[in-house]
Amino acid sequence: MMRTIGAALAVGAVWALGAGSCALAAEVKALAIMLPEEPTDFGWNQQAFEAAKAVAAKYHLKFMPASGLGYGDVHSELRELADDGASLIIAHASGYNTAAPEIGAEKHVPVAIVDRPKDSRPGAVADYTLTGREGAYLAGMLAAKTTLTHVVAIVVAAESPPWNSQSAAFAQGVRATDPGVKVLYAVIGPAAYADVAGGRRVTELVIGAGADVVFGQGDRASFGMLQAVDTKPSTAGGKVWFIDELGDKTSLDKGHLLTSVVWNLVPVYSAMVEDLKADKFGTHPYSIQLADDSVRLLHSKYIPDKVWDDIQTVRTQIIGGKVKVDTIWDALSVRAMMTSVAAAPK
Secondary structure, rough: HHHHHHHHHHHHHHHHHHHHHHOOOHHOOEEEEEEEOOOOOOOOOHHHHHHHHHHHHHOOOOEEEEEOOOOOHHHHHHHHHOOOOOOOEEOOOHHHHOOHHHHHHHHHHOOEEEHHHHOOOOOOEEEEEOOOHHHHHHHHHHHHHHHOOOOEEEEOOOOOHHHHHHHHHHHHHHHHHOOOOEEEEEEOOOOOOOOHHHHHHHHHHHHHOOOOEEEOOOOOHHHHHHHHHHOOOOOOOOOOOEEEEEEEOOHHOOOOOEEEEEEHHHHHHHHHHHHHHHOOOOOOOOOOOOOOOOOEEEEOOOOHHHHHHHHHHHHHHHOOOOOOOOOOHHHHHHOOOOOEEEEEOO
């Protein structure tokens, strides 16, 4: 513990001495993004990659992507990006939120991290722990209106803060629409983001327990979830529907993709660049929301018009503050909201 505290103090000291050399207005020339997997998952990695690429083009910045880095030590990759001229490094994985501030301080390069809101430092570190909870609430409404078995499920590859908040909001949407619908909750593993086989296995388990609508949160593991709903019928003998998140897998749909809670990170990354220019980087949190469509519910051809109209009515009420979606970040609180919980051993 003493070593961790000492390291944190050292990082703060370096930035206190070297903040004047941070990238400011005229010095924002290159945008780097670090991804644990390749940007082909229609989710966490791909949405971030595409957004960063678009923002780099928007501001005429050099685009510096580093993908497929895994979830281990990335100190050397951070140093390489800094030495290659990155003006901002977006470290798009919770496993990078210790190394990134350390190397940012060492190289005097601003960094953006996730899942550490309290670690933001003006001019140096900006946390962007996001939640698509407003969209997940609408997805919960849709699930409750769609299920024939009166059982829906949430399957997650890990219990990270963004997914916890969406799981909680989904459950809120289900209960507000039909309190009689059961909400099953299953965790593939502590960090099973790329576990396709695990995604399929656990999704088949919740289908076997009665769920005919599954809200999946799993990066590449979501491909396994899709395989499960495509091949396994519900306990009532009918179709099982899949609700995805972050991206749009319509091009892969075989008739079971009901909707997706889609994230657009362009406004977030644009705000980071603007904050660097205005010397406001690291001074405030970032968010995504229904109001500007940085979060939206995918309107698939499977959603009846009347149901979609009802969802749009509640969307307007959420934006106007008439319907409140509670923000819940911790896993224990999320689990307490569920009808049943199946968690993999850690």
